[in-house]
Amino acid sequence: MDTALEEIEFLALSANRVQVLNALREERRTRRELVERTGASQPTLGRILRDFTERHWIERDGDAYAATATGRLVAAEFTDLLETLETEGKLRTVMQWLPTEEMGFDLRHLSDATITTPSQTRPGAPVQRVLELLERAERVRIFSYAFNEQSLDVIRRRTVEEGQTFRGVFSPAAVDALAHDSALRSRLRELTGDESAEIRLYDGEIPLAVTITDGVAHLFLRDENGLLRAAIDSENPEVVAWAEERFERYWEESSPLDSEELE
Known part of the structure; x- marks a missing residue:
């Protein structure tokens, strides 16, 4: 469980990581497309792509990157968690x-x-x-x-x-x-x-x-x-x-x- 919590923390501490993983979950994208979509700087994007590659969440596809099966799984589940917490926060007052x-x-x-x-x-x-x-x-x-x-x-x-x-x-x-x-x-x-x-x-x-x-x-x-x-x-x-x-x-x-x- 500790390892899983560490991975959740890894994603949760960076909105750029979440945005990049979700973008690659949708379709393959070049570094330039990822910068335009997320607003992340080139150095930041480079670190994110390196970290994701080490975790086998993404893979290089020619001049672009694409999410792997496990990367898509992580992106989908983390997005669900975010949406659940956003809904809970909205309903908390009532x-x-x-x-x-x-x-x-x-x-x-x-x-x-x-x-x-x-x-x-x-x-x-x-x-x-x-x-x-x-x-x-x-x-x-x-x-x-x-x-x-x-x-x-x-x-x-x-x-x-x-x-x-x-x-x-x-x-x-x-x-x-x-x-x-x-x-x-x-x-x-x-x-x-x-x-x-x-x-x-x-x-x-x-x-x-x-x-x-x-x-x-x-x-x-x-x-x-x-x-x-x-x-x-x-x-x-x-x-x-x-x-x-x-x-x-x-x-x-x-x-x-x-x-x-x-x-």
Whole structure:
């Protein structure tokens, strides 16, 4: 293990080494091409090529260099490790609120995610993020334990007036909270009366608040006291597929909302 750790350290201590090995993993390249691609100086590049040759990670191929089978293996695995650590670093600030037990996908798929957290100047930033997604979406699907006023307003306007299609699955408590307010009840009734919208009630626990807008999956993150701490959204196909599968499951197991239930 010590030898393997030494090799990891050897690569990790030099971004130039990683760049050169990855460049040669892709295709054979001349020294000039490697300098142009990595920005490494000629002396630095010479040392790197010598060290890689001694390890049998690369081989000379005429006037160029190419990665060997073991070189490609090392480059691929080290790149995976870097990407994993980059993703972990990105998620670290919100990890304590991520409902990982409910998320049926590899967390590495969140490497492209947009994380939105409240700040002193923008305390409502997580909600504003989902509103932005709702504003430009043509198709919206939601499964959630809550349905906030801002989202209802945007979805009602975009659906009733602008042709957005909407399907939502909510817990009865989420709809009851809206129905108790006469103004919100009126907006909800108008939404459910539109042919482009359908709302269903799920008679059970919905532990997540997920919005799918076209090709984006958005998730609210709350703490153990229910306080909104962050929002995370991703266009990764695996994350979106998970959200869509989860939505369809709730949809099939729910019943249509009767407008009379809003009274």
